[in-house]
Amino acid sequence: MKKFLSGNEAFAEGIRLARPEVISAYPITPQTIVVERLSEMVEDGSLTAEYVHVESEHSALSCAIGASAAGARAFTATSSQGLLYMAECLYYAAGGRFPIVMMNADRSTALPWNIYGDQRDSLSQLDSGWIQAYAENAQEALDLALMSYRIAEDKRVSTPFMANLDGFVLTHTYETVDIPTREQADSFLPPYETDNRIDFENPRNMAFSAGPDTNYIFKFKEHEGVLAAREVIAETEAAFAETFGRLYTGLTESYLTDDADYIIVTLGSIAGLCRETADKLRKNGVKAGVVRIRYMRPFPNEEIADILRNAKAYAVLEKDVSFGNEGTVFTNVNSALKKAGVEVRGSNYIGGLGGRNISAADIEKIYTDIANGAHGVEFIGIGGGDNG
Amino acid sequence: MTEILWLGRGGQGAFTAAKLLGAAYTADGGRYALAFPSFGPERRGAPVRAFTKLDTKPVVDRSQTEHADFIVVLDDTLYSPSLRGLLKDSGRIIVNSKSAADGALTFDAEGIAAEHRLPTVNTVMLGLLVGLSGVVTAENAVEAIKGYMPQKIQERNIAALLRAAEEVSR
Numbered sequence: 061m062k063k064f065l066s067g068n069e070a071f072a073e074g075i076r077l078a079r080p081e082v083i084s085a086y087p088i089t090p091q092t093i094v095v096e097r098l099s100e101m102v103e104d105g106s107l108t109a110e111y112v113h114v115e116s117e118h119s120a121l122s123c124a125i126g127a128s129a130a131g132a133r134a135f136t137a138t139s140s141q142g143l144l145y146m147a148e149c150l151y152y153a154a155g156g157r158f159p160i161v162m163m164n165a166d167r168s169t170a171l172p173w174n175i176y177g178d179q180r181d182s183l184s185q186l187d188s189g190w191i192q193a194y195a196e197n198a199q200e201a202l203d204l205a206l207m208s209y210r211i212a213e214d215k216r217v218s219t220p221f222m223a224n225l226d227g228f229v230l231t232h233t234y235e236t237v238d239i240p241t242r243e244q245a246d247s248f249l250p251p252y253e254t255d256n257r258i259d260f261e262n263p264r265n266m267a268f269s270a271g272p273d274t275n276y277i278f279k280f281k282e283h284e285g286v287l288a289a290r291e292v293i294a295e296t297e298a299a300f301a302e303t304f305g306r307l308y309t310g311l312t313e314s315y316l317t318d319d320a321d322y323i324i325v326t327l328g329s330i331a332g333l334c335r336e337t338a339d340k341l342r343k344n345g346v347k348a349g350v351v352r353i354r355y356m357r358p359f360p361n362e363e364i365a366d367i368l369r370n371a372k373a374y375a376v377l378e379k380d381v382s383f384g385n386e387g388t389v390f391t392n393v394n395s396a397l398k399k400a401g402v403e404v405r406g407s408n409y410i411g412g413l414g415g416r417n418i419s420a421a422d423i424e425k426i427y428t429d430i431a432n433g434a435h436g437v438e439f440i441g442i443g444g445g446d447n448g
Numbered sequence: 449m450t451e452i453l454w455l456g457r458g459g460q461g462a463f464t465a466a467k468l469l470g471a472a473y474t475a476d477g478g479r480y481a482l483a484f485p486s487f488g489p490e491r492r493g494a495p496v497r498a499f500t501k502l503d504t505k506p507v508v509d510r511s512q513t514e515h516a517d518f519i520v521v522l523d524d525t526l527y528s529p530s531l532r533g534l535l536k537d538s539g540r541i542i543v544n545s546k547s548a549a550d551g552a553l554t555f556d557a558e559g560i561a562a563e564h565r566l567p568t569v570n571t572v573m574l575g576l577l578v579g580l581s582g583v584v585t586a587e588n589a590v591e592a593i594k595g596y597m598p599q600k601i602q603e604r605n606i607a608a609l610l611r612a613a614e615e616v617s618r
Contacts, residue, residue: 062474063595064467064470064483064592064595064596089489175489177487229487229510230510232484233484233510234470234483234484235470235480235481236474332506332509332510333511335508336508336509417512419511420509
């Protein structure tokens with residue numbers, strides 16, 4: 061059934077179809093609508109779940125961890141300062157190998173206080189051990205919600221999954237979304253079964269300490285789990301395409317990159333405007349391309365190196381900066397190229413911080429700049445008419 | 449692409465109108481729309497903007513409209529001739545007002561809303577836009593109200609929308 065929905069509403073529909081048994085909720089702009097819709101679904105009976113109002117984000121994820129440790133499929137959602145407040149629990153969830161799914165509405169972090177979208181919140185947590193996906197539109201958001209549990213709960217992975225939606229630009233924008241049927245969803249996603257749970261018949265040690273003699277083994281296994289997601293994502297997307305007819309392309313999505321001289325690497329909802337700009341430049345004879353990173357963890361090292369290998373220059377456009385260095389996505393992309401022995405000139409464009417608009421003209425200028433030999437780290441707009 | 453910029457005050461339902469238009473346009477399939485509010489805290493009475501983008505191919509530009517085909521103003525205290533700067537050359541501005549306004553088409557939308565016992569003019573303004581522009585059919589606009597407004601207010605809003613569309617298509 062097709063409906064005109066916002067990104068938050070579409071994600072809630074996907075979660076409804078995934079049948080979580082426990083939902084812990086603490087509202088924060090711009091995430092609020094997703095937990096509101098889920099509470100309505102529980103109220104009207106279209107979703108059977110334990111809906112738990114908690115007193116903070118730290119408790120929201122703690123509650124999800126407890127539910128997952130009891131063998132339940134658990135969901136929570138957050139954003140920005142909420143994600144940072146629950147940061148301690150992110151590591152508990154990942155280290156405990158609890159396949160919780162969490163939606164994060166990507167939003168700026170304080171100070172200055174700001175509720176608008178950028179990606180500094182989630183990118184600051186890349187090392188927490190979670191799978192991290194970034195949606196471009198509402199349909200992908202719904203589809204990610206459904207796929208996320210199948211990926212996270214796979215025995216090879218057993219890792220929590222963070223699905224990121226750009227605040228407002230995606231969470232609050234309405235578009236047509238195809239909602240799968242209950243039957244389709246149930247055939248795609250079986251109920252959660254795990255041995256990693258509290259079971260009085262088969263007692264086991266969970267969430268324990270591990271000293272220097274064994275700790276590194278757990279951390280190695282955790283690393284292997286996230287790496288294994290790469291293969292499981294591919295398998296899950298193939299099964300998804302078979303059931304629902306929509307095909308996703310793994311850790312990255314490329315557009316006109318095969319023969320491209322100049323490529324923008326980006327993530328999230330700005331990718332569409334990058335593709336449209338590449339189309340426009342192609343008409344003027346500029347071989348422009350776009351690669352959208354769909355997963356930051358596991359990171360698409362091989363894909364990035366293969367896509368950028370024959371380009372003359374690339375730019376990483378991201379809504380994030382690691383102060384004193386550069387954008388974190390840029391760091392990751394450069395590492396991928398270095399490991400593969402690929403030498404291509406790269407530049408970093410920091411844009412959209414605190415929700416600032418990134419226009420088609422901004423993107424066109426990136427292509428022009430890198431074609432003219434630009435390299436380095438640039439904040440889009442700084443030095444323009446309305447600022448210092 | 450056809451772009452509509454809606455101007456209103458918090459509580460007037462400008463974004464609801466933007467959303468209804470997108471839902472109406474895409475109802476028959478094969479067409480695409482984005483609808484979004486000016487992002488930020490919602491405050492009753494504060495000026496708000498909303499946007500609808502309509503196209504025959506997927507709309508990927510999620511940035512705010514800079515050159516609209518239509519600007520629909522729900523509260524005439526928000527109208528200023530300088531809004532022309534946000535219009536395409538062929539664009540038109542529709543204002544809810546009892547008096548004439550320089551550079552805009554004005555209609556007494558409040559009068560029509562009052563006839564139908566509606567506290568807001570959003571569906572009246574949508575009806576005026578539908579009648580003037582033909583971007584969607586009145587039938588699809590009615591279907592959108594049925595699909596996306598609470599049932600108890602559907603009938604009055606449908607009547608007001610049809611009355612407004614008729615007002616300008618005569």
